[in-house]
Amino acid sequence: MSSKNEVSVVGAGLMGTGIAHGFAVAGCDVLLIDPAQGALDKALKSIGKLLDEGVSRGKLAEADAQAAKARITTATTLDERLANAALLVETAVENIEIKHTILKDAAALLPSTAFLATNTSALSISEIASVIDTPGRVIGMHFFNPVPKMKLVEIIRGLETSDEALVQAIDWVKRLGKDHIVVNEAPGFTTSRMSAMMGNEAMYMLAEGVASAEDIDKSLRMAFNHPMGPLELGDLTGWDTRLRVLQYLHGVMGEKFRPCPLIIKMVKAGRHGRKVGRGVYEYDENGAKVPGSGLRAVR
The missing domain is CATH 1.10.1040.50 (N-(1-d-carboxylethyl)-l-norvaline Dehydrogenase; domain 2)
Structure with a gap:
């Protein structure tokens, strides 16, 4: 049986880190999963920094920040700890085969009452959900970067997504203190x-x-x-x-x-x-944009 207070987040990149931080601050026990231990270590460091900054800005009490840190545990594989989760949020790379593998493996470990959310920014929720026997409990929850600052979550219904999954997704978003829009699946959503x-x-x-x-x-x-x-x-x-x-x-x-x-x-x-550290612009070691570093016309 799942606990309404336990959330699993798969992927310790920028999005997974922000999502794990949000649920921990909201009082949830978070299991953050990534096959790379280095990514998990980096995520925990980033979450700790975010929480400390919240304290320094007066947005978060020191005791609450320490409690949020203590609520996060990590794993390099999907394991039996998923048995108590009420929600799993997948934040893997935009590759349908990778997402299929994660959802199929997770569904075998999660309780039947748990819901599975994908943070995909464009892929078909219906196609992602098709790999498990109960596609009705799969829904899109598209967060925005940086997650701690962005107030919107785009909730996407797939062809099979149940009404209960939609209600639960909205409740989770409200618990995070964010707002939402509901989208019927279409390429790229809104x-x-x-x-x-x-x-x-x-x-x-x-x-x-x-x-x-x-x-x-x-x-x-x-x-x-x-x-x-x-x-x-x-x-x-x-x-x-x-x-x-x-x-x-x-x-x-x-x-x-x-x-x-x-x-x-x-x-x-x-x-x-x-x-x-480089894209259209270049960035210093602190992530600040280097003035005058923008790419020029490439003909």
Whole structure:
């Protein structure tokens, strides 16, 4: 039987780290799972830093921060500890085969009352859910980076998603202190579809020499009041992730989502974004953007 207070998060990257942090602060016992021990160690360090910053800003009591740290345990494999989880959130790379493996293995260990959520930003919830015998308990819960700061969670219903799974997902989001929208599954949902097109067009403009990277981003920030420009956002999201989303959307929705060749070139060059210190811009060891480092037109 699952405990309403236990959550498992699969994947200790940026998204998994933020999601684990959120559930721990909300009072949940969190099992963070990743095959790489180094990723788990990095995640725990990042979560500790986030909690300490919350204390220093007066957003969190010291005792609450220490309690949240104590609620998080880690594992390098899916194991019998999933038997008490009420929710599993999968945050693996945007690859359907990897997600299928995780959900199939997890479903065999989770109690029948537990729900499975995928943090995919574009892939089909119905297809992800098809690998288990009870697809009705699979739902999309698309968080946004950085998770501690972003207030929205996009909840996506697949073809088989049950009404109970939807109710439970909304309850979990409220417990995290976040807001939500509900989307009936469609390629790219709402946010990824709009963001992918905007970022792709911005890269075409950069490649064509329409304006500098800095000015393209400045236009969105100052003319439309966006908190960051499309190229800055792509650096934050990761151009490898953005490319996979565009390739998927191009395959199912056609030419308007054809990836800009500059994105493909950047990914091949290893310029994945802020997480590796260079994307459209370059970043210092503290993750701050280096002034004047934006890519120039590539013809």
